[in-house]
Amino acid sequence: MHKLNINKVAMNILTKKSKWATINIIGIAIAFASVLFVSAYTIKELSFDNFHSKADQIYRINIDEPGRVGFMENIDDVNSASLHSYYTESLLDNFPEVKNMTYLSHTFNLNLKVNEEIHSLENSFYTDHTFFELFDFKLLKGNRSTALNNPYEIILSKTAAIQYFGDIDIIGKEVKVKGEFDSNNGQTFTVTGIFDEFPDNSHMAPDVLLSINFEESNNSIGYPYTYLHFENETNPNHFIKSLNKYWKKNVAEGELAPTFQLINIRDIHLQSHKKDELGTNGNMNTLWVLIFGAVIILLIAMINYYNLNSVQLHSDLNNLKIKIINGASLINLSSSQLKKSALQIIASILIGTIITLHFDYFIDFQISISKHIILFLYVAIGFIIGFGILGLLPLITNNITANLSQKKEEGSKKFVISLIGQFVLSIAALTLTIVIHKQITFTKDFHPGKNKETIIAIKNFPYAAIQNFDLLKENVLKHPEINYFSATMMPPGMSGEFEYSFEMEGIEKKTENRITINSVDQDFFKLFEIQPLAGNLNLQKGSNFAWESSAIIPYEEISNKRLAELEPIHHSFKEQYILNETALKKLGFKNPQDVIGKQFKFNFRASNFFKRGEIVAVIKDLHYADMFSHETAEVIGLKQIFNGTYLAKFNPKNKAEALNKLNEEWNKLFPNYPMKYDFLNDIYAKLYRNQYNEMRTLTLFAILSILLSIMGMYALSSYSIQHKTKEIGIRKANGASSIEIMREIIGEYSIWVALAFVIACPIAYYAASDWLESFAYKINLSWWIFALSGVIAILIAIITVSWQTWNAARKDPVYALKNE
Structure with missing residues (x-):
């Protein structure tokens, strides 16, 4: 008599109490979708690099404060994920707790020649044979233990192999790898492996790895990412203290020892946000915001579900009393309520699953039920149990069977x-x-540049582009679709950290007085529509490449001889310097007008490079980098050889045509090096x-x-x-x-x-x-x-x-x- 027909329950939910049921189902569905999606995303973010068997003992070494040691003076970055191999080449000899180590170093402007077809290598790195000793990445073809044992061996991702060769069965094939300074046809590399795509929860994801003998490279590989494998009992904190002490002890008088940091490989993705990271890392703040949002949704859905079940209980009070009088027990009523709840919750889970599949519109993460089936089952079971119990609480807490005659609170x-x-x-x-x-x-609005969608930044270009900047600029500006073409030292989103001592009129000369150098082309401020606080930004053209390439030679006798030959064509050049507001304050001035016309000079290691010149303008802080760190005090000069990023501003009405024209001019001068560019708005969007x-x-x-x-x-x-x-x-x-x-x-x-x-x-x-x-x-x-x-x-x-x-x-x- 008291057994519940499941069909009647379903019809009751869908008809008589459809309003309450609909609200319950929608609420639980939204909560289920939120919890499932956030749980899957959180698990993925927390799982980065956990798949390596040695992950507990693998650390990346970062530079915290730059050193000024020997030839390394002034060329380190502050707070960088990469550091010069000069600092780490003796680690294995001097620190027995370092069991093994490997490097990953960006390649620049390499071309790969396959069957007479030339490809520009993207996302490629130099490394050595220890790479696969530390990391557990899977090889589809080749032998992990020997794949990079010898110099001039290359392994490719499956995608890269198909792109360059059309096949992955290419072990033993030879390719030519040519850098822009190679005078011959390039170096022959042998394909020794094909690796599967790196997992999407890896902080590194190269397409090509090339072997190199780091000991024989004479520090020519630049600034690699350095990974250390420690012995099991090693305390990383003790090691880094020992390393910092080692450098303090071994620097010469007048030199400054760098300081280093360690970070476990599993923490890099969420906790490391240094300069030159391998990619855009995640952020713990993002996880907490997502969890905060999902918890709010879940709590509100639970409150609603409890309240609406209480409302239904009070609405059905007379019917419940009749059932109890006719012999129904609390167990019978609870069983009926559980079945009603189960139908609502199951319907909610089905709807919530569909909602979850569309959350990727809001965050770059696609959930797959087949991939996350275990998590799906855990969350589904949790919801069935949790909301099932929640649906019973009004019945139990109101103690209907014991209080038949008591009038319940209404409203x-x-x-x-x-x-x-x-x-x-x-x-x-x-x-x-x-x-x-x-x-x-x-x-x-914080960063420079109006209409950022019409400004592009070109970076990672060949050295030939620096040599031929004047010609490139002249050719580009012939096209009316291109309003400005200029250059700067650093790409948008980054700030220079190269500090030098200086001499300035009215400032006492002290070797510890140091300030950051930046460099731009004369039209940089026009491109960004920047007005001076004082002085004039109608700048003369800076020194040309021929003069700079001679002046930068640190040997005065050779430099002076070459500069004397260039004097007839360069005698009118005058050094010009621009200060930002932070530099003005650092130098002790309040009024920008007070520094205009004062003499300034950087004490550069090549004494001819920065001539004594006038401060011609003071500008507001550019805020060219990110908003996470305070503006650096900068003195800006005009040095073509320092400019590693080119900028172009288009006419908004002819943006597509302008880009085509720029590409054409670029390819005429540098046919083997495709132009790599990003729009300014995209750069800052990626930054945030x-x-x-x-x-x-x-x-x-x-x-x-x-x-x-x-x-x-x-x-x-x-x-x-x-x-x-x-x-x-x-x-x-x-x-x-x-x-x-x-x-x-x-x-x-x-x-x-x-x-x-x-x-x-x-x-x-x-x-x-x-x-x-x-x-x-x-x-x-x-x-x-x-x-x-x-x-x-x-x-x-x-x-x-x-x-x-x-x-x-x-x-x-x-x-x-x-x-x-």
């Missing part, structure tokens, strides 16, 4: 705390979303990729949390108004107007939301302040941000409640009293 007042809790979470999420939106908008992900996902979660809160408020207000039908009828019969009744009910809900706003403000302020902490330049947390969130929440509450209140208030009081 929505018993749900006030949970309703306030929902809106506290929603308002906090909404406030943090507004803060992130404002900060991201701030980044767009994690923050954009946080903005998009938290916006989504804020919208979803508000939607769930609206549904919860709608259901509770419906229930409340239904139980106030008699009260409304009596008041109308006594002369109360519909507006007065509406004002009272809406006012009640508005007070609850206002209270939620008061509670949410300090929570939101703390969360927003913590999120902004990583920025050196950030927005102010203005009062209106919090006020806006509160106004939005109260308006939502008013709109949600108003329609139902109006419908109830305008009914004939006779009808209301009759139905009661």
Whole structure:
């Protein structure tokens, strides 16, 4: 008699109680999708480089503070992921705790010749035979233990092999690898391996690896990423202290020892954000924002589910009492409730799964149910058990069987705390979303360059491009579609950290006085539409390549001889220097006009290179790099040989045509080196990729949390108004107007939301302040941000409640009293 027919339960859910069931199903579906997606993304982010069997003992060594040691003076980067092999070549001999080590060094401007076809190598690195001794990457073809044993061996990814050869069965084949300075046809390399694509949870993902004997390379491989494999009992903290002491002890008088850091390979992706990282790493802040959003969604869905089940319980109280009188036990009622809950939860899981598959629009991560089947089952089972128990709580806590004659509290007042809790979470999420939106908008206007979508940066070009910059610029500017063509030392998003001592008129000469050097082309400031704070930016052309390549020679006798030969064509050149605001303050000046015309000179190791010249202008800080670190004090000169990035600005109406013309001119001069460029807006978007992900996902979660809160408020207000039908009828019969009744009910809900706003403000302020902490330049947390969130929440509450209140208030009081 008391057994429940599952079909009847389903029909009951879909018909009689469809409003409550729909709200429950939508809420649980959204929560399931959020929890599943965030769990999968978090597991993936935390799993980076865990697949290496030696991961516990593998560390990358980073440079923290640069040294000035011998020939290394002034050429180290601060806080860099890569460092010169000069510092690590003796590690195995001097530190027995280092069991093994390997390098990964960027190649630059290499061409690969296969069957007379020339390819420009992208994403390729030099390494040595120890690479596969440390790392567990899989080889599809070839022998891991011998693949890179000898110099001039090459292994390729499966994708690269198919791209260059059309096949992966190429072991033993020979290819020519030619650098731009090779006078012959290049070096012959032998293919010794094909590796599978590196896992997507690897912080490194090269396409080509070339072997090189680092000991015989005479430090010519530049700045590699250096990985150390320690003995099992090694304490990394003790090692790095010993290494830093070693360098302090072994530097000569007047030299400065560098300082180093270690980071475990598994921590690189989420915790390392240094210069020259192998890729754009993730961020723990992003994970916390995602988890914060998913938890809010889950809590609101749980509150709604509990409240709506309580509402249904009170609505069905008379029916339940009849069942109990007829012999139904709490177990019978609980079984019926569990079956109802199970149907709703299963339907929610199916809908939530579909929703999850579309979350990749908001963050660059595609979930696959087949790949994440175990996680899917865990989350699904957790939801079935958790929401199943939650659905039983109203039945158990109200103790229906023991309180048949007791009149239960009606209306929505018993749900006030949970309703306030929902809106506290929603308002906090909404406030943090507004803060992130404002900060991201701030980044767009913070960096130089109007119409960033019309400016491109060209980098990683051959040395021949530096030699022929003047010719390239002349040819490019013949096309009216291209407004400006200029150059600078560093690519957008990066700052120079090369410091030199200097001499300046009016400043006491001290060797410890050092300042960062930057270099630009004369049209750099015009391209970015930068106006001076003082002085003039109508700059003369700087020194040319021929003069600079002679002046940079550190041997004065040779340099002077060559410069004397160039004097007739270069005698009119005058050195010009520009200061940024931070440099002005560092030098002790307040008024920019006070430094104009003063003499300045860098004490460069090649004494002829930087001539004494005038400070011709002071500019505002460029903010050319990121917003995570403070602006560097810079003195900007005009040195063509230093400029490693070219910039072009197009006419917005002819952007595509301008790009084609630029490509044509580039290929005429450098046919073997394709032009590699990025639009300025894309560069900065990539720089703030994690923050954009946080903005998009938290916006989504804020919208979803508000939607769930609206549904919860709608259901509770419906229930409340239904139980106030008699009260409304009596008041109308006594002369109360519909507006007065509406004002009272809406006012009640508005007070609850206002209270939620008061509670949410300090929570939101703390969360927003913590999120902004990583920025050196950030927005102010203005009062209106919090006020806006509160106004939005109260308006939502008013709109949600108003329609139902109006419908109830305008009914004939006779009808209301009759139905009661």
